[in-house]
Amino acid sequence: MGSGSSTKTIPDNENDRKKSVSLVLDTTSEVSLRSISYQEMISAYEVVESLEDVNPGKLAKYKKISKQYLKESFHNLVKTDIFALEGQNALGDIAKTLLLVANLGSILEGKTKSTRAERFEKDISRYIREAEIDKFCIRTIKNFNFDEAEYKNADHKNHKIAIVTRCLLILKNYCECSEDLATYVLEDNRMMLFLRKILTDGHTDIVAENARKANKDEMEKRQQYAAEYGEEIIFDPLIDFAMDTVYHITIWDTNFNRLRDLDLLKALEPYLKSGLRLVALLTIANIIDEEECKIIKSHTGVVEELMNIFRRSLGEKSHRYNTWSSRQCGLGIRRLARNDENKKMLSEFGAIELLVKMSDGDEDEQLESVQALWYLTFDVDIRQKIVGDQDLGVVDVLIELSKSKNDKIRKTCIGALWTLRNDLAVSDIKEYKRAAIGIERSKAAVDPRKAQHVMISYHWSNQEEMKTICKKIKQAGFKVWMDIEKLEGSTVDAMADAVENSKIVLVCMSRKYKNSPNCRAEANYAFQKKRQIIPLKMERGYEPDGWLGFIIGTLKYYEFSGHYPFDAKVKELIRGLQTAYTGEKED
Template sequence: MARYTDFTKDLNKAIDQVCSSEYQEMFEVVAKDPPYSFTMEQRILIDRYPNLITWYNGDQRHIVVERIRRTHLKWYDNWLTQYNTGQPPYVKWNSTMEQAILHLHNLLFRLDLGDIFTSDESYKECRKIADTVKRILVSVIKSNPITIDQAAVPYVRMLIQILFYFSVDNDLAIYLKSLELVNLMNDLLRTSNNDNEIHLNAYRILAVILVEADLKQLQNSDRIATVFIDFMKNTIDQGVTHEGRLHNILRSLKALTQHEQIREELIKQNGSSLFLRCVMEDKDLLKAKLPALEIILALAFNKDSATLLKDNANFMDCIRTLTSSSEQTIQRVATALIWKLEKDEPTIPSGTITTKKQYDIMISYSHSDKDLCHRILESLEKDNFKVWIDSHMMHGATFDAMAKAIENSEFIFICMSDAYKQSSFCEMEASYGIKRQCRIIPLVMTPNYKADGWLGILTSPFTYIDFPKLGSSRAYEELKKQIQLIRMNDLSSTVIKQDDLHHNTISSVHDRLKTTPNVEIKKEPRQVVDYPDFIDKWTEHHVESFLLEKELNILLPVIEGMDGQLLHQTYSMCQANQQSMFLLFREDIARSQQTILSLREYLTFLKEIKAYIPHTTGKQLNSTSTVCNLM
């Protein structure tokens, strides 16, 4: 009891002293001309007291941290503005300055340790600090357009670390996106002479603010993966004492794995072995285990990676054990992995699609968007729609319940947002809904959101309902109209078996669309066509017959009227930009035929045509692009 009382007295004294103007004055003295070592008074106030507060983890911690923030955030922004122009001479840097900054940042900004903001005033001041940091970093780049002055490197490390801490908070992350930091981060990566600390934090910030187009523009997925893998190796080898750092690295990398290019690079560079170590080794790395499992789940969407995981008996045994973990979040991800690797069906089994559904609607959403989703749910239920929604974070057998809900729902609402795209659980739901050929209606959940990557590909054929743009009431009315329209189209459409279409020309296909399903149509054998070896010599008849022979009749409306030369040009366009052409084909077919072009059909088309394309020297484009592993 005496020791506890002494600690409480020391802690209260430390808090009072750190929240005093004396602390600010002493910090500025040290920062202006950092001594080689602290005086006793400086060591107590700038080193010992902040360290004591940092290690305090009691019930009142959030109150203590908020008091310190109210005292120092505005002052800190003023100090940054006054003494840090981004122009030489830079802030002097040595071990005492490093200690002073480290302890102050631990008190003000360590959101990654759970010190969330609890007041609007703190958010306001942090947004100002983010503005200041951006301005200073831009100034540094202007002064050092080729390579950052070595004297500025520690200073840049300090500033970019602040932005990383802000990126952990959802609201501040949104604000960072509004600052358009991608080009600035790219400039820092380019000019920092491969400084690992700067690169790591730049990539961790980019992990939060990047969209698919930004990643393509940067063209450095391999470097991103390498930096994270190298830091992971070093941190894992250092053991439990660096678990917090490892957790931060993995959490940032988890955000990046929403991008297919990053997934491919992690697999190519054998990053999976490190994630398996985090999950399977006996080290007490509980904090690191969860994000490592989440990354493995994201990589399981790659077919080759999934096969390797499934064939790893030790890993599968470990995951089965974790499905009974006392940690609910770990149990949830482990259960998802088992479902993904062992139960997720690659195609729709014949005869399993039923016309009668238990639910009208299944809502697939991220819990970050639950408020808007539940308002939509309330409106749907008032209008007597039968709705399945997961109101709790799924774990245990409910992954099977999710699959059954998709199979037994007439419509699947995909509630799109950044959080949805970053969630492997949401990706599982959306992908399974597409595989089951469900009626999909994408809903935009957050302002100005544009789906890209795997989510953009899956939802591209469908009409979006943008709730923030239209407003809740109008958007809901549009949603009901869309449901009604799809139902009317279903009633008026004629069911045609694909097998019947394979043996008919384009004209007979259009004729067939006018027939009723009860009319028996006699199949006639198709004439064998001799195709010229060089595609440019093909006629329109050759092209048409080729598609029918290869059972690619779904492409007939897109290719209609093309001769061999035009088909050759189309193939070249597909090779130059496979993802865009896939989306273009898919949208055109969805509009004209009310059906969906599958990735398999698209890639089969490219594969079959390739045999008739003349060989050219030079670098060949890979026909299995990054699109391939999205399904």
């Protein structure tokens, strides 16, 4: 989500410098750049701001200037303790500098292709990390004396508060495009507790929102500050940026388990009734389990609002409505659809039709569309709806995009069609029957005499542990099938062959496994084919829920979460496999 903040027009006496930097942006030759000053950087920024279209050449120059500025200009600043400074001019300069850094990428919105803008922001986030600006921001935020009364009554021109807010704005803007930065922020426990405190303490502000808006003097102060500094800087923006920062951290799947440990739901749920309800909804969708979906069910109006914004964004040339892009809305739908409890609700609100419409977009939008559609196909009623209504266009989209040169798009479509295969086979639509024939495997291809190996079904995040377990099992004399490439080079056909020719399937349970459509397809097929399933618990504290809980039931599992000695558990698993092959009861 982009920032609403922007830098102000440079002073008239900087026009010559602005023209000089403009020439740098216009030239196609490589320019050896010296250190870039703040004024030169702001000039380059404003040149880009004035352009309707930023072509690749200008973007490359802008990136080079930005890189040089971030690389050379922050050696002293990153070591500064702003709370030890008293000079208002120095503090004001720091605040302006941080605002510029925060907006280096967001200024490109609508001025170049989204893929170029995203690559630029990823590069800027890397430069920020190399210059250790992220460390400065986190240290500054953590050292902020968060006293609510003092904060609310502070002078609107308090530069230290502005600095803290802009440090958070930097993290908010660049955590969205950098998994490394998002993970770095998340791993700082004090920083995350600070964000949670901001959100928790902000609940009273939500209640008092109308009263504050009615205060004429307060509104005039806010407007005056916004006119001078380009942003409003009292309590609300800090909550806004904190919420967005948490949201941008949650969009990265690798952060799921750490986020669960922070117990954020209590802090987030009240915002479902606030102006931040959409961000709160999507943040919650990123971290909840099946049982917690009742929170979503209690706020279906927010889900419906998300659909309306999605619909409006698709009607815009930029595929963006207000601060929300179509792809962000699609991601929100995909995350909501991970939990079976939400699937029918999303279908009723028109998610399927909107996802089909987004599939006409660029490759990023296509991928988001078909990924969300795959999640939805695991619901039996939705499968029947998709296959029974050709005008809906889902199957046609999946068939067409299954020929995509983009490997991820192609394999996602094949996976979704695989999930639909039984419904397609009995469809009255000839094209769908033909698609089913192409997907469904020949029964003659399966040789029951080969059904002897152990298949390992796992999420890629557990690959290293499973490679070790695989090696140990092989050394014990078992034949083992394990997809090392994990769908980057494998196919649904290979997965089906592995299941059909297996005697035992090791299902490696974790939240990530449960949330993966690839893993679900594997486990479902093993269950349908009545293969013996032996669960391995890969995540401490995780209890299988939803579809995974149904498949696992009361089966005995072997724990490899780190709670017990690894080698001892491997030996226990091997004994369990030996018992399974002989048909004897395990002690």
